[in-house]
Amino acid sequence: MRANKYAGMCSECDTAVGIAAGQLIGIPGNWRTICLTCSPTPPPRGDHPGWHHTALASLDFETTGVDPLSDRVLSYALLDDRGHEFSGLINPGVPIPAESAKVHGLTDEALVGAPVPADALAEVIAWVQDLIERGVGLVVFNAAYDLTMLRAEASRWGLPQPDWDRLLVVDPYVIDWGIERGGLGPRRLTDVAAYYDVLLDNAHDATADARAARNIAYEIGFRHPSVAAGELENLMIRQVVWYAGRAEDWNHYARRVGRSLDDPAGWPLVQVDGAAERIA
Template sequence: MSTTTAAVTEQIPSSRTESDPSRIAKSTPRAHIDGVPVYGWGQAPPAFRTQTQLGEMRLKLAEGQPVLAYIRTRKYGDIPLYDPAAAEKMRPLPSSIKARMAKRRTCPECGTVRSSIVHGKRCSVCLEKARKEQNRRAARTCWGCETVRERPLPAAHHRCPDCRSKQLAKQREKAVAWVERVTVCAGEGCSVKLVTKREARAHQRAQGRLDWGSWWRADHWPERCPPCTAAEEQRQAELRAEYERLEQERREAVRRAAEERKRWAAAALVDPNVVVLDTETTGLHGEARIIELAVLSSSGEVLLDTLLNPGEPVPRESSEIHGIKDADLIGAPTFSDVLVQLTGLLDGRRCLIYNAPFDVARLGHELTCHYMDNGAWEPADVAEGRALAWAREQAAAWLDVMVFEDVMVPYSDFVGDWSEYHGNNRWQPLNGGHRAAEDCRAVLDCLRSMGRAYADEYATAATGAGMQVERTS
């Protein structure tokens, strides 16, 4: 027994039954849980162990083993402590498990079994050796030609003699060029001497660190002679004035564009020749078919709202968006069945569409399929592509006579959610419910929000124009 242990044992009162110092707490408990004391960190009896510590000692809790104390922590709460003497020994691990455990702790480079898991990577010792070797190699590598030398290079420049000579030659050229530049007026075509070369070289030496070329013009040295200085100030003033003029023009153009968008929306809402069109499709790819088509007037009147049978299954991912399934399209008309009615609704009118390029492309694809299906083709025409080319020409001719206008871009510019990544305003979602008629009504809502400032003006003008037409008739 050591002297310290003997001293502690002698200080234990005779009335205390506990004689082992390792089982004596270092302070009074902070609290009690069901009569079991709770100690602060480092104050519990040293002999007690947590369940994790028992596992490290190859011990496990015996059945019904009581908790002798708790240790209070901020992160994990109150951790129970147990008596190692009352715990049971674990069964020895099988050799296969020991081998797997050793493999996880074996460094693949040096083959040493470490005390911690290395996860198939190099151990800390090998990593430290590799780091030192990398540093030694970097100290022997020239920064100019990247050649690895036998001995470390000077830490001041890390270059071999040849590269160092080239570096000094470039720096000398730079120093000479700097002297030539600062001694002459910087004005275009002016050769007036401002300072002597002797003064410039003295200024270089005074700055120090010639290797880095860190020289700059002294405050008492003018860059230009008085006439060139006045000319430069005039030029800068003219550039600032030109910039301010262009900036003012840009701001005015932005303001005019915003006003035009608002007036365009307000005028479209009262224009009887304006209709709103929307489609629901089997997807977003180039061969997607239209399965729902709706056309509303500018006042919200439903002119056309129908499902269309595309003649092919609707993908599940598309049905999850708009809710239209194959069963809903049984008995629905085809695009060819409603083409005459659609042509009558769009001919001679302005057709407004949210994301017009997509819907116009879907209309073009449906028209191409219509002309292909309703044409009397010879097999050779189909095989050689003449039929498809003619169908596409007919579809393009149908689209050319129609007037389509996009609402998404003007509305996104109206909202003004700028994206630095795209360098433009972000496209705003329509939020119409992904059904054709509901999306058309959502487009009308976008127009109302855009043209609210001029709604009364254009409504009054439209009412006056209607009264004038009635009087004329």
């Protein structure tokens, strides 16, 4: 959750809350300010069974922008289920926008001499396919973005696609929405990490983000028995439903204010009908 930008009254207890002295919760078009005393906290950890007791892998990209079909991967972090971490840089062959470089610090100069996409991403795809073959769950925060970008990059460079239909994805971004229904305000990786008291010491570094995403997934499992119950295959089905609900919730607001709409069927991969020409 994020600090409130404006002074107001706590929506729970009517205490006066100064600027940045409380937190912002709610959904677009219906934000509320609460004081720190009333700030929600996650439930305690439990000892229930579930998928959170299995070793999970994690993946994160830093990229040139926010469009998974047209933007490019600049760095990657691959954390496997056996305790190994792999990371690398990629020279995308296109200029890196200044606004993106300000976020993650990756510049054209920093990537001179880095591997080209076809070589680096072939290793990433092989790593993902190995997880698929072994039935290992892959944690990706906002999977619809990262995985769609990987699919687009594979198409762009003529690389084989992973067997997407068999990939088991654990997306803390979507699961968090399924639990809270968007009621806790903005929920970027930094927000959800803070809520679950997960260390994120270098946001927008691929390795740090991948570690935090996986630890959030574990915390969600330990703290929410109903979410942890069952196999990852069952969780996949629930995430599809939750993502559709999140998209419809956003679209209700977006239609009123003239913002772009999300595809309710766009998880874990954005649908490509009519969009393939954007992959160039």
